C-alpha cells in the first residue's frame with residue numbers, strides 16, 4: 001500500500017500525482033484537502049473561494065449537510081443494486097425531473113435514463129436518436145458534448161476530435177446562433193439537432209433570442225428531434241431549473257449531469273413525447289447508472305435548491321456579479337445567466353488571470369486564452385461575491401504585470 005498524503009506538502013502530493021496518474025489534464029494546479037461551503041483548502045493550509053465549483057458541479061458547495069445526510073443514509077441503507085432491480089430514490093428522481101421539466105403545466109410526458117456523467121448521458125441520447133431510423137445529427141461550432149467516442153463526434157474542437165478519428169459520422173457543424181445556417185443543414189434525413197442553450201466550454205456563449213425557438217420549428221418541419229445538452233447550464237445554475245425554460249421552447253431530449261449530483265457522479269437523459277420510448281430493452285444499459293446513492297444525492301440537490309430558494313438567489317447574485325465584473329475597463333464583455341458567467345478580457349492574458357486569482361485566494365477558470373469562466377456553488381453568498389469583486393481589479397493588475405514580464 002502507498003503512504004498517506006495527508007501530512008505532505010502540495011509539492012510532494014503533486015510530484016506523486018505526476019508519477020502515478022496519466023498526464024491527461026497536465027499538472028494539477030493545487031492539491032486540495034478539504035472544502036466547506038464555497039471554500040476549499042490546499043495541502044499547505046491556504047484557503048480559496050471556489051468560483052469554479054468543480055466546473056459547475058458543486059451546486060450546494062462543499063460538505064453540504066443535506067448532501068452528506070442523503071448520501072451517508074442511503075449508503076448505510078442500500079448503496080448499489082443493479083438495473084435488474086429498482087429503488088425508491090431512482091423512481092423519485094425520475095419523477096422529480098419530469099415534474100421540474102413540466103413546470104406549471106404539470107409533469108412532462110416523458111421518461112428518464114440515468115447514467116453516471118455528462119458524456120455518458122450524451123452517449124445515451126445519441127443512441128436514442130439512432131432509433132429514429134436516421135443517422136444525421138446537426139450540432140454547433142463551439143459546442144462541447146463530452147470525450148467518449150459518440151459525444152466526441154458531436155464536439156466541435158478539432159484538437160479533441162482529430163486524434164481519435166474515425167468517429168461516428170454523419171455529423172454536420174453549423175455556426176452557433178445562426179438560425180439560417182441551421183435551417184440549411186437540417187433535412188428530412190436528420191435524426192436530431194443537438195445544442196447547448198448556453199455553450200459552457202466555449203466560454204459561456206448564450207443562445208441569441210429566438211434561436212432555440214427557430215431550432216424547434218426547423219426540427220418540426222423535418223420530423224427531427226430537438227436535443228438540448230444542459231449538462232452544464234441545467235439544474236438551477238442559471239436561475240431556472242433548466243436554461244431552455246427561459247425560451248419557452250419544449251425540446252424532445254434533454255441531457256443533464258454536472259450540477260445534478262452536486263459532486264456525486266450522475267447523468268440523465270430525458271426523452272419527452274415520442275423520444276420517451278425510442279430506447280427499448282436491449283438497446284442501452286449501465287451498471288452504475290441510477291444507483292440509489294447517486295439518486296439520493298441528486299434528490300438532496302433538487303430539494304435544497306427548492307427549499308432554500310436558490311433559483312432566486314442565483315438570479316440576483318448573478319446579476320450583481322456580472323455588473324461588478326463589467327465595471328472593470330479591462331473586461332470587454334460579460335455574458336451568462338445566474339451563476340454561469342463568462343467574460344472577455346481586453347488581452348489574451350486569461351492564464352495569468354487564473355494564476356493571479358489563485359495567488360489571491362480565488363479559483364477561476366479560463367476556457368480560452370481571452371476568456372474567464374465562473375461557475376461557483378449556487379450557495380455562494382453575497383459577501384463572498386463582494387470579496388471577490390473587491391479583489392478583482394488587483395487580480396487584473398497582477399495578471400497584466402505578469403503577462404508583460406513574461407513577454
Ligand SMILES: *Cc1c(COP(=O)(O)O)cnc(C)c1O
Nearest residue numbers: 117118119144145146200231232
Ligand atoms: C462537461 C460537459 C459534458 C461532458 O460531461 P462529463 O461529465 O465531463 O462527461 C457534456 N456536455 C456539456 C455541455 C458539458 O459542459
